[in-house]
Amino acid sequence: MNPVKPAAAAEEATREGRETLTVVDNRTGKQYELPIRNNTIRALDLRQIKLNDNDFGMMSYDPAFSNTALCKSSITFIDGDAGILRYRGYPIEELAEKSTYLETAYLILHGELPTSQELEEWTYHITHHTFIHESIKKFLDGFHYDAHPMGMMISTIAALSTFYPDAKDIFNAESRRKQTWRLIGKMPTLAAFAYRHSLGMPYAYPDNDLSYTGNFLNMLFKTTELTYRPNPTLERALDVLFILHADHEQNCSATAMRNVGSSHVDPYSATAAATAALYGPLHGGANEEVLRMLTEIGSVQRVPEYIKRVKAGEKKLMGFGHRIYKNYDPRARIIKRIADQVFDLMGRNPLLDIALECERIALEDDYFVKRRLYPNVDFYTGLIYQTMGFPVMMFPVLFAIPRTSGWIAQWEEMLLDPEQKIARPRQVYLGQEERSYVPIEERTRHLSRSQSVGGL
Ligand code: CMC
Secondary structure (H helix, E strand, C coil), rough: CHHHHHHHHHHHHCCCCCCCEEEEEEECCCEEEEECCCEECCCCHHHHCCCCCCCCCCCCCCCHCCCCCCCCCCEEHHHCCEEEEEECEEEHHHHHHHCCCCHHHHHHCCCCCCHHHHHHHHHHHHHHCCCCCCCHHHHHHHHCCCCCCHHHHHHHHHHHHHHHHHHHHCCCCHHHHHHHHHHHHHHHHHHHHHHHHHCCCCCCCCCCCHHHHHHHHHHHCCCCCCCCCHHHHHHHHHHHHHCCCCCCCCCCHHHHHHHHHHCCCCCHHHHHHHHHHHHHHCCCCCCHHHHHHHHHHHHHHHHHHHHHHHHHHCCCCCEEEECCCCCCCCHHHHHHHHHHHHHHHHCCCCCCHHHHHHHHHHHHHHHHHHHHHCCCCCHHHHHHHHHHCCCCCHHHHHHHHHHHHHHHHHHHHHHHCCCCCCCCCCCCCCCCCCCCCCHHHCCCCCCCHHHCCCCC
C-alpha cells in the first residue's frame, strides 16, 4: 500500500472543492470517497468498505445514537452549545412570551403560525375532543389508588386505539388529523382522571368554555363550585410550561415514537410507547426525581455533602446535564421567571433555597464545569408544580401532555418521509459461535456465571 496516494487524492478533492470524505482502509490500503450532505455521511456508504467480497461491509457503531442523525427534520432546531431552541424557526423565548400552547402546537404540527380563523378552528376541534369514552373510566377504576399516573396514562393512551380503529389508516391525512385532535384533546382528560382516581374523587368532566390549561385545572381541582374559574396567573404559567415542553427534536421519547410508528402501528400505540420512554428518570421522570432529591437533601446546609456524593459517583444531581445542551438550557431560564410569578402568588416553595444552592455550587464546581453540566428543563419545574398543588407523581404527566403535539409532528414527518422505513438497527454480535445442544444431564455449572447471577 502506498500511503502517499490517498493523501494526494484527498488533497485533489479539497482543491476541486468536492463535498466528500476520503476514507482509507488501512487493512487493505483501499480508499473510498464518500459524499457529504448536510455535514453528514450516509452510514450505508460505509458498507462498500470490505476486506474481501465475502465481507458484509463496514458499519458504524453508535450505542445510544450519540452521533447518528436518525432523520432529516424541519420541526425543532437546537444549538446545544449556544443554548438555542426554536420551533419551526421561532425562538422559544418569543413563543413563551407571546404564544399559547395550542397555537404553538399548531405551529409545530403545521409548520406555520395559524391565522385567526385557523386558530379558531384548531381550538374548536381540540376542545371538542376532550371527552373520553365512559368505558375508559372503568379501566381507571381498576387501578390501585396509589398507582403511578404515568402507568395509568400509558395504559389508557394505548387503550384509545381500541376505541378508534380508524386510526390504523395512517396514510390518510384526514384520519391523521382526527387522531391528532383526539390525542391532544384527550391527554389532559386522561391525566386529570388518573389524578382524581388517586384521590378517590369523582371525575370532573371537561368544560369547553375554558382554555386548554384552564380546563385541565378545572378537571383536576374542581370540587363543589358550579363553574370552576382557574386563577389566570396559574393558567398562564401552566400554558407557558406547556409551550416549553411541546417538542425537543430527537430525544428518547420522540425516537420511541418514530421507531414504534415506523412499524405503521396506529398513533395511540406509538404515543403510549413514547409516554413510556418519557416516564424514565433520565428523561421526563427527572422532574419527579428532582423533587425527591431536594426533599432528601432537606436543608441548604446539607447541599455540599450531597454534591460531594454526586462527585464521588454515588448519586446524580437530578435536573442537571443534557446530551445536547452544553450550556444553560434556554427553557430553564424561562422557567426560573415563571417560578417567581407562581411563588409571588402562592408563596415561596421552601425547597427553592436548596435548589438555588445546588445550582450555585454546581456552576462553580470543577466537576460540573469540566463536564459542562447545567440545570435542564426539569430542575425547577417540579418546584413550580408542587407550589401549584400538583402531587409529585403527576410531574412527568405534566411533561407528557404538551409533548404529545411534538410526538405527533415527529411521527407524521417520519411517515411522510420517503427515505424512512421500518426502524431496524444492526448489532455487533460478540456472542458464541455455533455449538451443539447439550442434554441437561450432561451440563455442568459454570461457577463464574452462576456467581454473576447471584449464586443461583
Ligand atoms: N449528575 C452528576 N454527573 C452527571 C450528571 C448529573 N446529573 N449528568 C451527567 N453527569 C456526568 C456523567 O457521570 C459523565 O461523567 P464521566 O465523564 O466522568 O463519566 C458525564 O457527566 C457525561 O454524562 P453522560 O451520562 O455521558 O451524558 P449523557 O448525554 O449520556 O446523559 C443525561 C444525559 C440527561 C441522561 C444525564 O445528564 C443525566 O442523567 N442527568 C440527570 C437526569 C436528568 O436531569 N434528566 C433530564 C434531562 S432534560 C429533559 C429531558 O430530556 O427529559
